[in-house]
Each structure stands twice: as C-alpha cells, then as structure tokens.
Amino acid sequence: MTTSAITTIQDQAPVRITPGGRLLTAAEFQQLAEVPAEAEWFANLTNTQTRRAYEHAVKDFMRFTGITRADEFRGVTRAHVIAWRDELAARGLGGGTIRHRLASLASLFQYLCNRNAVTHNPVKGVQRPRSESGEGKTPALGDHQARQLLDAPQDHSVRGKRDRAILSTLLFHALRRAELSKLKVKDFRHARKGVLHLKVSGKGGKTRYLPLHPATSRLITDYLDAAGHGADDVGALFRPVRNNRTGDLCQAITPDGVYKLVRGYSGALGFEIGAHALRATAATNALDHRADIAKVQEWLGHANIATTRIYDHRLTRPEDSPTFKVVY
Template sequence: MVKISSGLVVETSERLLTASEFQNLANVPPEVEWFANIENANTRRAYRNDVRDFMRFAGIQQAEEFRLVKRSHLIAWRKQLETRKLEASTVRRKLSAVASLFDYLCECNAVPFNPADGVKRPNQGTNEGKSPALGDAEAKALLEAPATDTLKGLRDRAILSILLFHGLRRAELCSLAVGDLQSRRGVLHFRVHGKGGKIRFLPVHPHSLQRISEYLEHAGHGDNPGNALFRPIKNSSGGLDEALTGHGVYKDVVRKYARVLGLDPSAVCVHGLRATAATNALDHEADIAKVQEWLGHASIATTRLYDRRKTKPEDSPTFKVNY
C-alpha cells in the first residue's frame, strides 16, 4: 500500500497510469490543455484553423512561444487579416479564438495578461445576422413540400417542422434520439444537446409532434429510446440505423425542397431556417431573453441579430412615398 494523504490509502496495483505517463501529463503545456477542453467538434475545427493561422503569421512553432506574444503582434495580425479581404465576422472569430486561448493561459498563470484585450474587433457592418429569414408564406410552402405517402416524405416533413418551429442547429437535430422526447410537467419536450455539452429542454410544438408521430409509426423504430430519431432512408454503406448526417439534412432535405419551390438559395439553408424560427418568434412578441435560452445562445447579443422587428420591409418609408 501507498499512503497518499491522511486517511487516504490506495493499492499500487490500482494505478492505471505509469510513472512515465503521469509525468508526461504533468508536463502538458496549458496551450494544449486549452484545445483539448473544446468539446464541440465544429468549434475545435474552426479554432484550430484560426490559431494555426496566427501561428503561421507570427512564426510560432512551439506552444511555449505563445507566452511571448504581445498586443502589437495581434494588432499586426488583424491588419493582415483585413488586407486578405476577409469578412468582418471571420476576423472577429479568429481574434476570439486567440483571445480564448490567452484567457485560459491567464487562468493557468502562464501569462500575466491577455494580449488580445484592447485589440479592437471589426464591426459586423450590420445589426442583423447574415442568414436571411424566410417569409411566412415561404415557410408554409416549405413545410408542405414533402410527400405525405412515402417514408422519406414523412421524415422530411417532421425534420422541416422541427427546424422551423424550434430553431435547432443542424447538429442538434441530428443528435436527437427517440428517448430525447421526454415529458416534463405534463408537456412533451425535446432534450437538446447543444454547444459546449449544454443540454436544454424545449416544449414540442403540436405541429411537430403530429409529424413525428406519423413518421415513427411508419418508420417502426420508435420503441427504442436509444435509436436515432432521424435516420437515412437509403444508404450505400448499409448503415440505416445510424443518425442522419448534417450534410444529409442540408442537401437531401432543406435544399432539395427549396429548389422544388424555387426559393432563394441564400435564404434556404439549415441556419436560414433557424433564423426564420427566431425572427418569427420575435415578431409574435416572444421575450428576447426567452428566445436566447430557446436558441441556446451564450450571449443575448447574438440573439439580437435575429431581431428584425425594426427593419420590416412593409414599415419602410419607401412604401410611404406617394407622388
């Protein structure tokens, strides 16, 4: 036996890490720890590319070299990003990625301050988000576009209903399992697995509940809570029990019916439907703080990008001009 501390004793045979492995983990730089702690795959991919971009610019080759970075390096990088004609939102994201890294280094006492603090971010250029929202008539047409007499049509009708009535992200929709339909205080809810491992519960709209019931009745996999809610109808690899992919939702559902209806391709994407749901909720007097929780936004500033109540086309002075 090895005594670790007062009252705590463990058998040496219980040790899972070798002494060498233990020492190696103890020597992991905090820069590496920061990246390992990012759970969302999309965020990891974006932040990895952004930090690598800065490393190439600054000539950083070792993680420890981040501790030599000053605010002037980041200001110079920002100017270089702007000369590349990148969108303001892209520049902001890249600066945010590096700022997040230095926040972690500050917490670990690896650096005395965050050099990204005080580095001005470019304005968004607009008070609205980039994803245009569909009009009510367009949304209704999209909801009714899939067939009602095929399994694919029933599945797609349920998918479009969830996107337009609940504003889920593509990954959130794909991660839904049958068991994520749960009753809370007598009302059926979705248990949504959001960004950063956060879980939120959203009441299921009656429109969506009806379509999900019709789909599961014909699909036949609704008796196992662990089953993916939405699955492929056809798959060349034979994996019909797996969850439908985000690419499948975008290409084979959303864009497919948008093309059939002749809708604006720039407006009809999965995020465009999320913008449509948020805009519609705000137009119908939903509280913006509640919409923030509903969408799973960390900051209400992000939710405000969907608030288009002051920019309704019909309220524009354009339509007040009368010669």
C-alpha cells in the same frame, strides 16, 4: 490536425491511458506533468464544432507567425496580433470572421494567463472590426415560403415522412442542425405538466426543453411508425434512409445531411437556403407575432440576448418609420 506545426502541439497533449491495475504508470505521470499549457488548452475543448473552429484560427495564426512549437506562443506580443488582424483584412475576410478568429486566439491566451504561463493576453486591447449592423445576415423565409417548404416532401415513403418531420422540427422549434442530429427517440417524449416537450442538447453542454408542436409530434410519430425504430429509445431519432458507404442505417443523420436536405428542397422551390435560415425564420416569426424576446432567447438557447435581437425586425419595419407619421 493537418499541419506539422499543429501536429507538434497536439502530440504534446495528454496521453490516452490504458486501463490496468494502476491507472498511471510512473512514466505516464511524468509525461502528463510535462504537457505544455498550450496543449492542455486544446485538449480541453470538448465541443467538436468549437474545437474545429479554434483549431482553424490558431493554425492560421501559427502559419502567419511561423510558430512551430507550443512554447513559442509565449513570445507573442500585441504587435503580432495586430499584424495578423490586418493581414486577415487584406485577404478580404469579413469582420465577423476576423472577430471570431481573434476570439479564438484570445481564448488560448486567457488560458495561458490563468496558468501563469504568460503575464498578459496580447489579444486584449486589439481593435476588432465593427459589426456591419445589428441585423443578422442569415435570410429568414416569408410565411408563404415556410408553408411551401413544409409541404415540399410529397411522397409517402420513409424518406418523405422523415423529411417532413425534420423540416417541421426545424421550423417550429428553431433548432441548430447539430442539435437536430443529436436527438434521440426518447427526446421527443418528455412530458411536462401534461405537455410533450423536446429535450435539446445545445451548445456548451446546455440542455433545454421545448414544448413540442402538435403538428411536429404527429409527423415524427408517423415517420417512426414507417421507419420502425420507434421502440429504440436511446437510438438516433432522425436516421439516413440509405448509406452507400457503410450500409449502417442506425446512426444519426449528420449536420451536413440536414444542410443538404434543406438546400435540396428549398432550391427546388426557387429560394435555395441553408438549415440555419429555418432557425432565423422561426425566431423572426415568433418575434413578429409578439413573442417575448426573453422567452425567445431561452427558446433559441442564446447565452446573450443581444444575439437574439439580431432576429428582431420589429423596429426596422418601413411601415413603422417616423417618415409615415409626418403630416403637413
């Protein structure tokens, strides 16, 4: 954490215990007993992306209110939260960003409520910006653009084979870039009822198994044969082909690396997009071709079907409008 205020709270988090004959010394036991609930909440966030997002939101709130100590959160009222919400709007932040920051703060106060550190959650009841629409803002590619992107890596080098396999995995399985980065070699070799499945570690530690598209299976196999790490079952599936910083090519390609890969190929084709657009493309395509929306929800790893409906454009197609049903 970067600011002194946040660092103060982080410093009060549970200590790391050095292995020994006794797991906790008397001093360590007392130190853990005195950890503030606010620090417990932050230490309990295990997902890296969630931790980063919540940290950013709480840091912003602390900067706005001038909070420097963990126990000062207990004096926060709904008026403080409303003033912060209005200040975020005055900065020109979008409704989605404001809703997310309020949700982050609400998570902290819900934890404090559960610990009886505060009597109520001051974020509860604060009016949140409405969603601009029921449709997502992430662009989805047309079928011809998706085919162009799949064919974009032209060379037969290890990089070209890897990039074709990555693009196919994203477009046929709708993975988040972080999910793709976490794939192990063994994760594309799970057989269920005679069909190869992709084992995906999703948000919140949830695992889902997706039938592996035959074209993707061939491309991954081709890549592993060229890269030479197909026997390393527990190693990263997709790896960098060059690492100027450490020279280590055994680590997984990073989510940022996946983003830049998609950005590079799509930009060269004239429609620069990020990796999440391929997830939107796969979901939209599946729904347009009459996939059951409940199955698509499970496929995407969405906790709420309302999130999946963002990708469902079947009711917004102009040709289906009642306008074209009117006959005089």
